[in-house]
Amino acid sequence: MSILVLGTVALDTVKTPCGLRKDILGGSAVHFSMSARLFSGVSLVAVVGEDFPKQHLGFLRRKGLDISAITQSAGKTFKWSGEYQGDLNSAITHHTELGVLLNFQPAISNAHKKSKYLFLANIDPVIQRQVIRSMQSPRLIALDSMNFWINNKRQELVKTLKLTNIYVANDQEARQLSQENNLFKAAKALTRLGPKMILIKKGEHGVLFYSDKYIFVLPAYPVERVVDPTGAGDTFAGGFMGYLAKAKKTDSQTIKKALAYGTICASINVEDFGTGCTDGLKSVDLDKRMRRFSKIAGLNLDIRK
Amino acid sequence: MSILVLGTVALDTVKTPCGLRKDILGGSAVHFSMSARLFSGVSLVAVVGEDFPKQHLGFLRRKGLDISAITQSAGKTFKWSGEYQGDLNSAITHHTELGVLLNFQPAISNAHKKSKYLFLANIDPVIQRQVIRSMQSPRLIALDSMNFWINNKRQELVKTLKLTNIYVANDQEARQLSQENNLFKAAKALTRLGPKMILIKKGEHGVLFYSDKYIFVLPAYPVERVVDPTGAGDTFAGGFMGYLAKAKKTDSQTIKKALAYGTICASINVEDFGTGCTDGLKSVDLDKRMRRFSKIAGLNLDIRK
Numbered sequence A, B: 001m002s003i004l005v006l007g008t009v010a011l012d013t014v015k016t017p018c019g020l021r022k023d024i025l026g027g028s029a030v031h032f033s034m035s036a037r038l039f040s041g042v043s044l045v046a047v048v049g050e051d052f053p054k055q056h057l058g059f060l061r062r063k064g065l066d067i068s069a070i071t072q073s074a075g076k077t078f079k080w081s082g083e084y085q086g087d088l089n090s091a092i093t094h095h096t097e098l099g100v101l102l103n104f105q106p107a108i109s110n111a112h113k114k115s116k117y118l119f120l121a122n123i124d125p126v127i128q129r130q131v132i133r134s135m136q137s138p139r140l141i142a143l144d145s146m147n148f149w150i151n152n153k154r155q156e157l158v159k160t161l162k163l164t165n166i167y168v169a170n171d172q173e174a175r176q177l178s179q180e181n182n183l184f185k186a187a188k189a190l191t192r193l194g195p196k197m198i199l200i201k202k203g204e205h206g207v208l209f210y211s212d213k214y215i216f217v218l219p220a221y222p223v224e225r226v227v228d229p230t231g232a233g234d235t236f237a238g239g240f241m242g243y244l245a246k247a248k249k250t251d252s253q254t255i256k257k258a259l260a261y262g263t264i265c266a267s268i269n270v271e272d273f274g275t276g277c278t279d280g281l282k283s284v285d286l287d288k289r290m291r292r293f294s295k296i297a298g299l300n301l302d303i304r305k
Helices: A028-036 A054-062 A099-103 A125-134 A147-152 A154-161 A171-178 A183-191 A232-247 A252-269 A283-296 B028-036 B054-062 B099-103 B125-134 B147-152 B154-161 B171-178 B183-191 B232-247 B252-269 B283-296
Strands: A003-006 A010-016 A019-026 A042-049 A070-073 A079-084 A091-097 A117-120 A140-144 A166-170 A197-201 A207-211 A215-218 B003-006 B010-016 B019-026 B042-049 B070-073 B079-084 B091-097 B117-120 B140-144 B166-170 B197-201 B207-211 B215-218
Touching: A003 A028, A003 A125, A003 A232, A019 A028, A028 A042, A028 A232, A028 A252, A042 A099, A117 A125, A117 A232, A125 A154, A140 A232, A147 A154, A147 A171, A166 A171, A166 A232, A171 A183, A171 A197, A183 A197, A183 A207, A197 A232, A207 A252, A215 A252, A215 B283, A232 A252, A252 A283, A283 B215, B003 B028, B003 B125, B003 B232, B019 B028, B028 B042, B028 B232, B028 B252, B042 B099, B117 B125, B117 B232, B125 B154, B140 B232, B147 B154, B147 B171, B166 B171, B166 B232, B171 B183, B171 B197, B183 B197, B183 B207, B197 B232, B207 B252, B215 B252, B232 B252, B252 B283
Parallel strands: A003 A042, A003 A117, A010 A079, A042 A070, A117 A140, A140 A166, A166 A197, B003 B042, B003 B117, B010 B079, B042 B070, B117 B140, B140 B166, B166 B197
Antiparallel strands: A010 A019, A079 A091, A197 A207, A207 A215, B010 B019, B079 B091, B197 B207, B207 B215
């Protein structure tokens, strides 16, 4: 089952204790797609500027992604530059240049409107809502956001969340939007905003999944050398949503396995800059790491050998 | 199989967002014993002052603990007062009064020298070593410590660690002693100090267990209302060591189950002040929570129904 993902395609400049990379391919839609593609067809809805290097589009196409809904507009591509220090848990943003994102109006083709799985990566909640409304009969809609929208467009975000099934947030965002400090209470409060399923990403501390029917807690896969955490959350969401789209169900066992795949994908993403590690990634690599994760986290997942 | 635990028996004054309790029963040996007793016989080696309330000793005895090696000395009982704010993750110590701990010289009876399982809770590493040396043929020795000893008696601590099998630390202590920021690397480095097994407690973020043969990561049990986290780490260690002493082995499946029992015990400890929640605790309560934990953490533990 194919996934439509709305989000950013960006040029990132990243500094970490392991080095500096300038203007590398990044953005929420890219990181999401790089893991989701291992489970499902993926179509990206995004905008880039005139300056966007052609080879990046070629790269995405070669990865099997549908880039027909990536539009190129007059202006500059969205750029982010930031730095990670010490424990690499949070980024210090040096600079954000919205460029063509400022006037982005996604046009969804008739074919894309038929998509059953929709992932709304971090972007203006008004645009997220427009895309939801253009869909014909979506089966599952997941939404990610960030503190900027919680602070500056809270009402729009809340309005959009009502139309979704899964809210994906990091721990800080979940606390901020729910105004609850305890994550378990936060998750419960967030279901009252609309989405019946809440996925709270805690970075190196794993993930908490909450629904009225069941909750799950999973630790992160222990990574010995974190090179660049940029996009880990979106890569997680890609693995999670990708597996759900492949499985075509959301029962508890499927959700648990989707969470484990998200965990694995994120752990691979952080081992190199940008898409360095997800570039050559194959299903067999995922399954290998899944078996190891299953073992060290003591999970009763039914993984193919 | 009985466990000998060396540590503190204290009077704690604790302030948390849920209230204030003055001079309640606390200390590392007490919290350890309150969970270990559910799996194994436990003998406490500790000292209290003349001011120590008799009813506390009666309480410990009624819990089935062997208190014959708790000596009463001239002077005051060890007192700690502290406060937890906001996310309750770390204590602000207001006051520490060592009292009788200052001249504590544990005398181990011949019967206690025969114990096979020894837990050295946080106390001066020189005293910890004395107790190790007085044992006849211990099967498993675990040691906990804290940042005070890492800073002030590092060489003594390192000398003592060489004689142990399991080092139990929180994430901050593990980083401090190993001088490695990444916890996985830290654990690996710590095995080079002697203990073949490293247990790193990450509070609300769960636990990492490392040995050359296998590693485990487990999330914490999600607690909706944390009342008082004092002693959670020792209660964890009690559940962990208690289960090992009961199982009389340290293969990977036993370690995993011991970690899960430690997790459950700690989650129960934090739901009330002091020993409020571990007081009435029964094996059947543990097993009930274990089944729920198994479910929400997706664990393949073989728990009795």
